[in-house]
Amino acid sequence: MLDSLPLSAKQIRSIAHATARINLWHGAIRSGKTIASLIAFLIAIAAAPSSGLIIIVGRSLQTIERNVLDPLQDDALFGPVARLVQHTRGATTAVILGRTVHLIGAADSRAEGRLRGLTACLAYVDEATLVPRGFWNQLLGRLSVPGARLYATTNPDNPGHWLRKEFINRAGQLDLRHWQFTLDDNPSLDPAYVAALKAEYVGLWYRRFILGHWVQSEGAIYEMFDAERHVVRELPHIERWLCDAIDYGTVNPFADLLLGLGRDGKGRAALYVASEYRHDSRATRRQLTDAEYSAARRRWLASVPQPGSNVLGVRPEWTIVDPSAASFIEQLHRDNTPSVMPADNTVLDGIRGVANLLASDRLFIHASATGLIDELPGYSWDDEAAEKGEDKPIKLDDHSCDALRYGVRTTEALWRPHIPTLEVAA
Incomplete structure (x- = not known):
């Protein structure tokens, strides 16, 4: 198996020395840490005792299938x-x-109950920083067979994250070995691909996912946003109207963005925020009901011009709504709005997707979307949360920014085949 793969010296060393109770590979995306950890895991399965379960843990069953299986x-x-x-x-x-391996999704604290009562001899954890702290503790407690081991991979996170503070930084006090990888540690990557990845990530994401550093989130979230580059006054032909994405508000502003897939001046596929509907009840001193918002949305979409023609009106493939807005989602169903979907509200994944698109000039905003344009420069990390080891945006003047990440993240399966160079962190 080792002879068939072009492994780096660091990968080989990590495989050979992954004999601690806790073995952790961390660092840049596509740096070879996953392949090294999987080889070590296969070797461990072959030598695992017959007693005790073997477990693979991930954020969800789907991520286990994609990242491990x-x-x-x-x-x-x-x-x-x-x-x-x-x-x-x-x-x-x-x-x-030949061994049965149990697959466990650990998206939140409720997943801890799935470990109750079991005894394990071997576990593999994908994206360890995303596993709840209580689940991690419970998993370690269940690895009670003599010689039991845990193998885990992760991208770097905030330096105050519990995994770094309580485990990596205390490796000398624990039965733990860890290896930090950079993008250049993977010998199988094409140099042009490495150069493209380095160009696509900027700021926080570059430091974490390219350099492999555990750094704190601070300052502007979309520091790569440049109105001169990203704001356009003319739209190209829109090949697909992907969605309108809604951040719902009654007292706070209601923001709805229309997102389409077109081609830029270089002929490259890109996403376009083609139009924006926004109602600020404080500014207008008038709150709207769910029914009024639904009607306003229909009027707005009916008035949006098709680029390059005199035709008015668009029908997006999906209407994506803030998942907490249950009453508004119900209103849209009552009004026979087709293809209504609660947004994927994984905040950091959504932010990273928007940041990568902006950094690679694959996301443009029509000048009429003034609410979004005004919000983007001030959308910032919460310093108080960062001090606690958490990456969170400041919840202020973020309504159109939230709608943008809802739309980008939730429609990713639709646009990614056309914009294939942008990578998901892994």
């Missing part, structure tokens, strides 16, 4: 070993090297 089943990576990894999509178990 799909690579293990890739013939190009693991050759004949890949055929010894069997899994049916959606199933909560897999068979790896």
